[in-house]
Amino acid sequence: MLGLATRAGLSPRFPSPPEPGGEAAETITEEAAVTPPPGPSLRVDVLAEEGAAVAAGAPVARLRDAPEVVFTASMPAIVGNVRLGRGRRLTEIVLFRETAGDRFEQPEALRSAADPRPLMLAAGAWPLLRRRPFGGMPDPGEGPAAIVVMAADTRPFAPDPRQAIEGREEAFARGLHALSALTEGPVFVCTSPGKPLVEKGNGAVRQITGGPRHPQGLAGIRIHDLCPARIDAPVWDIHAEDVAAIGHLVETGMMPATRLVRLAGAALREGRLVRTQPGADLRGLSHGATRPGGHVLLSGSPLDGHPAHWLGARDRQVTVLPREEKPGPRHWFVEALTGTARAAPAIPTEALRQAFGGGMPGVALIRALSAGDDETAIRLGVLSLLEEDVALADYALGGAHLPELLRRVLSRIEAEMAP
């Protein structure tokens, strides 16, 4: 393989207290929410009234434009606040936990690994998929050119996907089988070094082993290297734990109730590794573990997380940071020395090269992004990338607004070129 050398990448260190070892405790928060996956906003029809009781796995909303795509409750609950934006765009549907509630099982007739699409759509597993180019959930009828399963995650403090699917190898294999029915192309399983997760001779499923440093365990860097996404050839990615969940779904008709999530960050007294429900309340998860004083809860890693109330649709990390005081007004001379309308240019250093995994011309990409040169950006493979893939370079450069520049270029390409 050309491109990624196994040692390439960076290991940025962030302060975080140690974890008290042992098994991941199951922590189900009292509140949870159904939130849309990142990407374009989604117009929905709400299927459960405020105050209604819903079983775990029961549908609570469906897309207006594609009614097959359903959002489901992650726990037995009473539907609390339903918050929709303008045009019935989904913001959040808050759920209050109901201990006595039961679980909603998908009908036997749907449970087919040979054609898992209707089952995944009906069981709310579709938002676990993400497509490139442009990001967001794939259309229900879309066929990808390849699917990349991320069984490695090199983001700082990310829980190890191998640990997440430990003991569930059978469900993982069943999920892979189901995924390979969704595409004509290959299914890549990207892992960290260790024992193989895919049996040899498993048809279109191929295991790719990457190095231990960030960003080698990011889907975008892998897709850029293995099977670049194009407008006419989208590529999907999904987390390995979600593949095991799909395997579980095909077998039992129900999604697993929990996922492995790590809490880390400088504002914690102790780190936590928990199994919690999707869409969990971040305050509930960090309750009793934070240091005194104000703090900010991020759903996601310190590099690409964003302040949130609920665990994001695909996130497996919570970062708790001390709240920073707003800086006071600075002297005009300091302002003149540092403040500008245009960001300071990126200097090509080794740190920048490694921040892109060492395999792509990062400096040329940054120049194309800042200049708004869409054609060059496409030639350099920007269609395989999303915000999280440039987050490390943005961090390394001390804040060069790369995620915003990337989104601007992607939106323009989508408006001008996508059908």
Next chain:
Amino acid sequence: MIRGLWDRETVALILLAALLPMALAWLWLDAGDAAGRLLFALAVTGVWHLVFMFARAQPPSLSFALSALAVAILAPEGLGPVQMILGISFGTVMGELAFGGWGRNVVAPATVTLAFLGFGFPAAPWPDLVPPLAWAAIPAAAIGIVTGVMPGGVIAGAVLAGAVAVAAGIAPAPLVHAGAVVLVLLVADPVASAATTLGRWLNGLLYAGLLLIFAQGWTGAAPVQMAVAAALLASLAAPLFDEAAIAFWIARRRTRHGGP
């Protein structure tokens, strides 16, 4: 919220730290007014950075100290203050600030200054670089490469070509000394050299190659003069090398993945 440290000013500071061995060796060894030349160059370069800050809201960069140091070490001797001010102003403004500051320039401002002084005042003698200064270039390059602020490929390419030339007996010692000092001060600037791995190797090879060609055919030129001319041409060719390296990379990807 949390920020890494490889922004422009940190890179400039680390480059300054990398050049400290050379700067100290030069100040220590120079019998003349080395410190005076350095302060003069710092003042003139710094004033232009301030002018662009006030006139164009362009933030100044600590890189002005890098170019001032290179100019002070390598500038022709015996030039009056007016001539020096002219040369430094031309190099700083036309080589860097007019492009938008350090990071957006094509050629290092010190290279432009030195080329301007060389062409404008050909009668002024170029300095003779003493061997210890060339030895000090080795730790400077090592710090630069280890911290990743100097392009390793450029230095490796130039050292490779230089080693071959020395083994073949076509590179006299003064030429090697001047070549090494100019390599670290001017050619290994991360902005003015190529930014891709392949481009960097080609960049370094071209610099050393040009230097050897000048040594064979340019009669009457001082080693520093040849090295500065080679550095100027090599940085002018750097964008071309980058373009070629990226075209090669894209072609290789296309054969691997297909598609437009």
